[in-house]
Amino acid sequence: MSIVNQFKTHEVQNQPFALANYNAWETDTALKEAVAREGAAWAASHLKEFGALTGGELINSGFLANENKPKLRNFDSYGRRIDEVEFHPAYHDLMHAGMKYGMSNFAWRNQDRDSAHVARAAVMYLGSQPEAGFGCPMSMSYAAIPALRHSPALAEKWLPKLLSEHYDLRSLPMEEKLGCTMGMGMTEKQGGSDLRRNTTRAIQQEDGSYEIIGHKWFFSAPMCDAHLVLAQSDSGPSCFLVPRFRPDGTRNAVQVQRLKDKLGDWANASSEVEFQGAFGELVGIEGRGIPTIIEMVALTRLDCMIGSSAQMRQAIVQAIHHTSQREAFGKLLVNQPIMRNVLADLALESEAALALTMRIAHAVDRIETDPHEAALARIATAIGKYWICKRAPVLINEAQECLGGNGYVEETIMPRLYRQAPLNSIWEGSGNVQCLDVLRALKKEPETQRALFKELQQAAGKNADYDAELNLLIERFEDTQTLEFRSRYVIERLALMLQASILLQTEHTEIAQAFCRSRIGNEHGLAFGTLSPDAPVDLLIERAAGATKAVL
Structure with a gap:
């Protein structure tokens, strides 16, 4: 008996092969029926194309993104404050696919078509199956659109970037980017869901902008290009757009204290932040932020x-x-x-x-x-x-x-x-x-x-x-x-x-x-x-x- 055969103890039998390389749209009878029933059958070819990705190469991207959690880099090598979140390339692959196929904006890109939100729901449903974590910035970018429309000047500036098919991972002012994402900051330590207990303050400046001072206990997706933030103005709780960069191109005074160590959702970053005189612009009517x-x-x-x-x-x-x-x-x-x-x-x-x-x-x-x-x-x-x-x-x-x-x-x-x-x-x-x-x-x-x-x-x-x-x-x-x-x-x-x-x-x-x-x-x-x-x-x-x- 050869030395190889002597130590060959067993063969792998009666073990399944991992599920891979299937089309998550084509193989989902209930989904296809629901999309047609609710009026979005026109999106079938788009969903089929995305379904091949979500049942194919994005499965491996999901594993890699979870095995390599995001890391917070507060400072560069010379001590300058940068507050950057570093992600594995697989996470960026997921984000690229999400924005290209419209997890963040398909309904708004097709709002002249019947049941556009049904079609976008199907896109989100497919994209969330190989990995759910990157759905957070996709969801918030999608949901921010109606709020931004309360301020036409902000909407004119930001909507083209949010409706883009391009995911741009570069840390730059929004004017220099091909596409942008939007996050949200509502929850504070003392209040949780009781938003009227928020203590973060917004102080109006001479130019009409606001200075934001305070904190957020959960600041979802800190790598987004801007966040909609609740803060107390003189008129009560108000909503503000707080970008990562000020209008002059310098970094905004939003300091990331740490990333949350979560039970799940490992691929995505959630954070605690402090606003140390951050630049913000009013969204909607002051005092009507909630x-x-x-x-x-x-x-x-x-x-x-x-x-x-x-x-x-x-x-x-x-x-x-x-x-x-x-x-x-x-x-x-x-x-x-x-x-x-x-x-x-x-x-x-x-x-x-x-x-x-x-x-x-x-x-x-x-x-x-x-x-x-x-x-x-x-x-x-x-x-x-x-x-x-x-x-x-x-x-x-x-x-x-x-x-x-x-x-x-x-x-x-x-x-x-x-x-x-x-x-x-x-x-x-x-x-x-x-x-x-x-x-x-x-x-x-x-x-x-x-x-x-x-x-x-x-x-x-x-x-x-x-x-x-x-x-x-x-x-x-x-x-x-x-x-x-x-x-x-x-x-x-x-x-x-x-x-x-x-x-x-x-x-x-x-x-x-x-x-x-x-x-x-x-x-x-x-x-x-x-x-x-x-x-x-x-x-x-x-x-x-x-x-x-x-x-x-």
């Missing part, structure tokens, strides 16, 4: 839904791909009844999350032209953000379990998905904040409740469990004294009903009925994998398995 920046928050909340739905999709794709190649007890895992229940249940949850997300994107498209859609977007965004972002960590953990020990090892994407999953439920308002926002809308904007029930009535008569819950929903709002205490349960039921309403109006009756029976009728356990035997298991797995079929 309503101004809330327009930005409304769109980033939609992106929380998109991101969580995208992470669900990536998790279920990985689970089906693994179980389709792994054998145990004489048959492939994917062919074992108990595993099929789990996979079908995960697929059902993923489809429902996507359906609600795209429906809300459709409403956002019509905010300016349709009062019903505007009111629906106002309330359903908070409902959807609450529920979908809550469901993502649970679903991803169950999908992780489908991979067994491999799902707990960093060589797979699953640990990264699991670390990332809680972020969207915290960012842009925790679950309690979303619930309070829903209650506030119902009380102060009665048109939102009318829009909500009008939407739900469209599916009345299609399922007995649905109809029974629809009647109960009206009663759940009547006890106003305990409504806040019960609000999480009420809003959970609203979210499920909205999802069911959309599914019941599609051609896939059996999927809609299974959703209503399990989620609305409560014929479902607390864990995934507890569907009833008559659920359309084969159909759900078949619809979700496109990526695996494409590469096996």
Whole structure:
């Protein structure tokens, strides 16, 4: 026996090959149907092209960007303050792709076309699957546009850069760049979501600009070219654009104290900063900063839904791909009844999350032209953000379990998905904040409740469990004294009903009925994998398995 064969202990058998080189658009039946249903089929060729990247080379970029976290360089080699964030080239590759394909601006570049925000939601959904971290600057750049339009002079200056297809990583004044990104600074140590407790001050100067003095506890994406910042002016909380460079080309007085050491979101940089007399320009009306920046928050909340739905999709794709190649007890895992229940249940949850997300994107498209859609977007965004972002960590953990020990090892994407999953439920308002926002809308904007029930009535008569819950929903709002205490349960039921309403109006009756029976009728356990035997298991797995079929 040769020395080589003597120490050859085993061959690798019954281990799946990693999922790679698939088209994330072409292989996603539910996504293609949702985009067409909500009016954005015109974007299919663009989405197909981006889908080849997000299921291909960007997967490796995501791994590299996470393995090489951003680093803060406060000073150059001669002691000059620079406050630069250094990224691995893979992160810049992700940013290049994101801006080219419009994660940050596709809706605004196509605002003369129907359902442009639906198309852009699909772009964001695809881009968030190989890596979610760079979605932060993409999302904030997208969401900043409506706020900036409150100040025409600023919009004229900044919008061409924000709408650019070019990602320009150079640290230069915006006038010298091919394209720009925009961040946000709202949260302070003492206040968190209670923005009226902010202490950062804005002092008007003789030239009309403002001097910003204070801090931000979470300053998202400090490498962005500018940030929209809340600060207290003489008239109250106001919104200001704070660029990285002053008009004279010198660095603005925004000092990065440190980067956050986060549970997940490793590829992206989040920071703490101090404003030491930073240059700022007023956005909108002085004293009306919170309503101004809330327009930005409304769109980033939609992106929380998109991101969580995208992470669900990536998790279920990985689970089906693994179980389709792994054998145990004489048959492939994917062919074992108990595993099929789990996979079908995960697929059902993923489809429902996507359906609600795209429906809300459709409403956002019509905010300016349709009062019903505007009111629906106002309330359903908070409902959807609450529920979908809550469901993502649970679903991803169950999908992780489908991979067994491999799902707990960093060589797979699953640990990264699991670390990332809680972020969207915290960012842009925790679950309690979303619930309070829903209650506030119902009380102060009665048109939102009318829009909500009008939407739900469209599916009345299609399922007995649905109809029974629809009647109960009206009663759940009547006890106003305990409504806040019960609000999480009420809003959970609203979210499920909205999802069911959309599914019941599609051609896939059996999927809609299974959703209503399990989620609305409560014929479902607390864990995934507890569907009833008559659920359309084969159909759900078949619809979700496109990526695996494409590469096996």
